[in-house]
Amino acid sequence: VIADVSPTLPLTGTRFRVSYLVAATASEAEARVRSIALEQTVEFPEDLLPDGWLRAEMPGRIESLAPAGAEPGWYRAEISFPEEAAGGDLLQFLNVLFGNASLQPGLRVIDFELPTRLSRGPRFGVAGLRSRLGVAGRPLSATALKPMGLPVAELALQAYQTALGGIDIIKDDHGLADQTLSPFQLRVERCAEAVAAANRETGRRSIYAPNITGDPREVFERAKFARDAGAGAVLVAPGLAGFGALRALADDPSFGLPILAHPALTGSFVSAGAGGIDPGLFYGTIMRIAGADVSIFPHAGGRFSFSHATCAAIAEHCSRSQDGVLPAFPSPAGGMSVARVPELKSFYGDDFVALIGGALHREASTLVEASRRFVAALAGEPV
Amino acid sequence: VIADVSPTLPLTGTRFRVSYLVAATASEAEARVRSIALEQTVEFPEDLLPDGWLRAEMPGRIESLAPAGAEPGWYRAEISFPEEAAGGDLLQFLNVLFGNASLQPGLRVIDFELPTRLSRGPRFGVAGLRSRLGVAGRPLSATALKPMGLPVAELALQAYQTALGGIDIIKDDHGLADQTLSPFQLRVERCAEAVAAANRETGRRSIYAPNITGDPREVFERAKFARDAGAGAVLVAPGLAGFGALRALADDPSFGLPILAHPALTGSFVSAGAGGIDPGLFYGTIMRIAGADVSIFPHAGGRFSFSHATCAAIAEHCSRSQDGVLPAFPSPAGGMSVARVPELKSFYGDDFVALIGGALHREASTLVEASRRFVAALAGEPV
Secondary structure (H helix, E strand, C coil): CCCCCCCCCCCCCCCCEEEEEEEECCCCCCHHHHHHHHCCCCCCCHHHHHCHHCCCCHHEEEEEEEEEECCCCCCEEEEEEHHHHCCHHHHHHHHHHHHHHHHCCEEEEEEEEECCHCCCCCCCHHHHHHHHCCCCCCCCCCCCCCECCCCCHHHHHHHHHHCCCCCCCECCCCCCCCCCCHHHHHHHHHHHHHHHHHHHHHCCCCCCCECCCCCHHHHHHHHHHHHHHHCCCECCCHHHHCHHHHHHHHHHCCCCCCEECCCCCHHHCCCCCCCCCHHHHHHHHHHHCCCCCCEEEEECCCCCCCHHHHHHHHHHHCCCCCCCCCCHHHEEEEECCCCHHHHHHHCCCCCCEEEEEEHHHCCCHHHHHHHHHHHHHHHHCCC | CCCCCCCCCCCCEEEEEEEEEEEEECCHHHHHHHHHHCCCCCCCCHHHCCCCHHHHHHHEEEEEEEECCCCCCCEEEEEEEEEHHHCCCCCEEEEHHHHHHHHCCEEEEEEEECHHHHHHCCHHHHHHHHHCCCCCCCCCCEEEEECCCCCHHHHHHHHHHHHCCCCCEEEECCCCCCCCCHHHEEEEEHHHHHHHHHHHCCCCCEEEECCCCCCCCHHHHHHHCCCCCHCCEEECCHHHCCCHHHHHHHCCCCCCCCEECCCCCHHHHHHCCEEEECCCHHHHHHHHHCCCEEEEEECCCCCCCCCCCHHHHHHHHHCCCCCEEEEECEEEEECCHHHHHHHCCCCHCCCCCCCHHHHHHHHHHHHHHHHHHHHHHCCCCCC
16 A cells, blocks of 8 residues: 655646546446546556545546437546646647547547646747748648659659749648658758749749658758758658657747648547547647647548538637637648639638649649649639 | 659669558449559549659559458458658658558558568567566566656655566556656656666566657657666657657667557557557557567456457567567556466467556555566466
């Protein structure tokens, strides 16, 4: 038996709440929620916890529990956790939120309050990115350099043409890593030069966003290289590089570029049967508190299967008012086209990044003209 | 239209195969698999691909497609990808395997061949870890220091007691990060000292494995600190830190410690409705090729819901013969007890790491005695 070992340190005395949907019968619901509250914190038999602060405050605490509306067999539970469980660490916050709990069926994270020490978001956000690009009053435009396998000179030519056509953000396709066919450093130098050359002609401030996704050392080496080579933003897939990579880059004053988050390998989080994490919360709030200035996700009616309701929830989470956390741009993608721009505008308003990838090559006989049409459509001009 | 831009570089000429289960009707199955093959590589309209190598070899290629046994509405498809798509990069391999595809419903990764350049696994593996611990002929024993919120002195006392009782691997609970109540550096120093002190008494070689999960900079700083402080292994949760963190640590000759992989936040990968990644493949092969010497997962009949078949598949994947990839230890956990050791031994044989966490505190009146009973049970001695 562990004796009372109440901490002698100053404690915050504050707790943050997480809301879950929990599959359970009426008779087992409270016990199940209680077991989740323990699992996500002390992970210890409750009766063996020492007396004092640790037993009273360290475990998750059930703040509310009630049937979840019209869904029979599901309960909505709010569990509060002491700020001491997460510390100031985004990864440990995600761990408390859903670490071991992700291994349980019938459990979905649907909302949370952010611990005080984690109340920060993207470095630039909507206003900051608009200011860097010099674009107001219309959605931003973005495209992706592709297909994988093209030599660097061809990718750089695409970067030049799309920037000349006025596209704001020209990103690497998320499948461009450091393969021999388009090695990272050469690609970044050439594409950044190409966008700069186009900007000199147009007088605009289009930016190139290379994919810097990599292991813990690579992601920082690539970030530094990209910044020094003149990239105006970077693309990171946190499902591959980890959410800590985004947060660390956004927190690093010596880096100082906007970050686009790509959803590669994250789909299972939001499609885990009836479990997982709410997609609005995941692609909106979690990407934003991880430091994404732009969160890319598949728009309804493209090559993927997100519903309009899901996309609306993501956009709402990207702009929801939250102390200390700037709004981020939602970036609907995955099979978009110029013809769908009016629909996207009426759905998302002005504060989104429209992303057309491979399909841009279909929009006109040249990529420059296709890009012009795309940007004109976003500005509400006749195409 | 992009002209033929076939690469002038030497190409590997080799492809690796990935097997998927795909939900589809008979009439749409081939088109769906074809779209996945494009999505995971060129992500580009097929008719706009340039002629030559890029059109012929870069996209995924359907190698086989047939109804998936008894499951109506499901097809088993093998898609091959050129090694050039993944390069030598584990993260890009995972991206090709399931990056954007994770966002599609009704798609499950069930097997793959590893690209030649990625045919490496843990640094130590089963034989190497046994050799470091000096333990042959029985499963290894492991426990976790907990509960979260205990001061460092108490955690170190647990480390001492469990090592004195003969437990081989004493790891941090995965919820111990760098919170104020047990700061990382102080905890690692004290717990490593405690295990060393116990080893001096027992003559054994028990090891302490601190949790070094963190953002890209922290994970390497913590790894180095842990090694210098005398830790004998480390614990990393790749669902939080990213799979690249494991691989980079396993590849780093200046680090040189065994790695335990914790499954926090990975549950959605294997429970994504009918999609996601096969759990044997995920907790067995993927953890192993990421560099885990030990892969922790919830055993059937504990606090989680993995089936016996799933656990058997994970163990099989951990030991499956694969060129250049050492076998790893499966480590069933999540609500185990000494009473279940015989069952675990008959299920997993000798090459597994039995992990009893909080429940160890129930096994005897002292933690030293509880640890002795645990190890005795693993050795097949009467408890």
